[in-house]
Amino acid sequence: MPFRIRSVRDVAEYRAAMSAIGHYFGWAPSEEDAERFGKLLPAERLHAVLDDGEIVAAAGAFPFALTVPGGELPCAGVTVVAVLPSHRRRGLLRRMMDAQLRDVRERGEPIAALWASEETIYGRFGYGLASLSHNIDAERHSVGVRRELPREGSVRLVTHDEALAAFPRLYERVARTRPGMIVRSRDWWAVRRLDDRPGERRGAGPLVRALLERDGKPVGYALYRLFQEGSTPESWAKTIRVVEALGVDDAATRDIWRFVFEIDWTDRVAAYLLPVDHPLPLLVDRVNKLRLTVWDALWLRVVDVPGALAGRGYGSPGPVTIEVVSDPHFPDNVGSWTLAEGEVRRGRRRADVRLPVDALGSAFLGGISFRALAGAGRAEEGARGGIEKADAAFRAPAAPWCPEIF
Ligand SMILES: CC(C)(COP(=O)(O)OP(=O)(O)OC[C@H]1O[C@@H](n2cnc3c(N)ncnc32)[C@H](O)[C@@H]1OP(=O)(O)O)[C@@H](O)C(=O)NCCC(=O)NCCS
Numbered sequence: 001m002p003f004r005i006r007s008v009r010d011v012a013e014y015r016a017a018m019s020a021i022g023h024y025f026g027w028a029p030s031e032e033d034a035e036r037f038g039k040l041l042p043a044e045r046l047h048a049v050l051d052d053g054e055i056v057a058a059a060g061a062f063p064f065a066l067t068v069p070g071g072e073l074p075c076a077g078v079t080v081v082a083v084l085p086s087h088r089r090r091g092l093l094r095r096m097m098d099a100q101l102r103d104v105r106e107r108g109e110p111i112a113a114l115w116a117s118e119e120t121i122y123g124r125f126g127y128g129l130a131s132l133s134h135n136i137d138a139e140r141h142s143v144g145v146r147r148e149l150p151r152e153g154s155v156r157l158v159t160h161d162e163a164l165a166a167f168p169r170l171y172e173r174v175a176r177t178r179p180g181m182i183v184r185s186r187d188w189w190a191v192r193r194l195d196d197r198p199g200e201r202r203g204a205g206p207l208v209r210a211l212l213e214r215d216g217k218p219v220g221y222a223l224y225r226l227f228q229e230g231s232t233p234e235s236w237a238k239t240i241r242v243v244e245a246l247g248v249d250d251a252a253t254r255d256i257w258r259f260v261f262e263i264d265w266t267d268r269v270a271a272y273l274l275p276v277d278h279p280l281p282l283l284v285d286r287v288n289k290l291r292l293t294v295w296d297a298l299w300l301r302v303v304d305v306p307g308a309l310a311g312r313g314y315g316s317p318g319p320v321t322i323e324v325v326s327d328p329h330f331p332d333n334v335g336s337w338t339l340a341e342g343e344v345r346r347g348r349r350r351a352d353v354r355l356p357v358d359a360l361g362s363a364f365l366g367g368i369s370f371r372a373l374a375g376a377g378r379a380e381e382g383a384r385g386g387i388e389k390a391d392a393a394f395r396a397p398a399a400p401w402c403p404e405i406f
Pocket residue numbers: 024080081082083084087088089090091092093094095115116117118120121124
């Protein structure tokens with residue numbers, strides 16, 4: 001019997017579809033898990049592949065908005081993509097990606113974004129690496145965090161409800177200045193970011209919610225857990241696992257990170273997914289002791305080229321002409337697109353830059369320059385000075401930052 005692909009229809013199917021990715025995490029989703037997840041990922045956005053009535057693969061897409069330079073855009077947040085090992089390499093991922101991308105386009109979402117389990121998978125579906133992230137695993141005692149700078153705020157540990165009331169507004173203020181951030185609903189905060197069910201702790205302690213205030217007003221927060229290894233006092237090693245920390249301005253960012261690094265009786269500070277322009281490496285006296293590593297972060301797919309290009313802001317009025325030379329799914333994306341005075345038209349001008357749609361995805365948030373893409377042979381200059389012009393237009397005020405894997 002041929003494979004069928006369609007959206008899931010009820011909680012039992014939803015759970016079976018989640019079980020495909022669950023297989024790779026050693027996790028069997030309960031009915032409650034499926035219901036919680038369903039608050040953010042509606043059933044019609046969860047595609048499943050059925051083999052003789054049994055679900056053997058799935059791919060979902062959160063309907064959220066993502067911040068882009070100059071605003072935000074509806075975005076398909078691709079998630080829970082998995083094919084059971086019994087059905088691997090029979091083209092099921094390809095079929096799911098085709099169905100999902102068509103659906104995303106019909107719904108009018110001009111971009112899709114994802115975190116890749118393996119960097120080798122998604123380029124063939126038109127996704128490009130749009131941001132990198134910094135991870136640290138710092139030796140806390142070896143790192144001084146600019147103690148000489150004045151402290152302007154104080155920190156309070158708060159309850160879940162206080163965090164739910166205060167943190168979203170702080171996050172939103174930062175998101176207005178950064179591309180790549182999910183516009184989080186209240187459910188998103190409750191179900192995901194502030195989720196502290198034991199399964200979320202991964203061997204660490206409960207979620208600590210620290211609120212930074214200045215002149216009585218909230219200006220930053222840190223979410224973290226304490227993780228302890230070793231069974232005897234002399235072998236204890238305690239790590240602060242930072243889930244997310246931010247400040248609404250430079251002083252608040254410094255203060256919240258100083259707070260984290262000054263937590264007594266701890267050995268390490270581990271924080272993942274920091275933006276590449278995060279001040280921490282410049283804030284500490286011994287940058288090497290941060291043990292900084294670079295990872296891929298958000299991958300972005302421009303699904304509707306004119307819609308996506310018209311939906312972001314630019315650092316220069318143009319005109320700039322971008323020629324999309326190939327798209328594995330949408331032939332109507334291919335061609336020249338001219339940006340001028342905030343409008344996007346199919347262009348007759350000579351292209352400033354030529355590139356495939358996945359490379360446009362890389363450039364879209366302003367985190368990867370056309371210069372860097374050209375250096376890697378992923379884009380080509382079409383007219384003299386074209387790369388510089390395109391970079392001036394696409395530049396973002398801050399590096400993209402998606403502080404969570406979804
Ligand atoms: C990754 C995964 C979804 C692939 O599913 P699949 O059904 O075996 O993939 P397909 O047979 O449709 O392959 C489609 C193409 O992707 C390629 N591909 C698949 N998995 C790949 C991988 N891990 N690395 C590199 N290429 C891969 C195939 O070679 C094929 O290439 P081609 O058509 O260009 O020749 C599956 O292996 C899986 O579930 N892995 C574990 C969970 C996971 O990593 N999910 C992704 C979360 S972001």
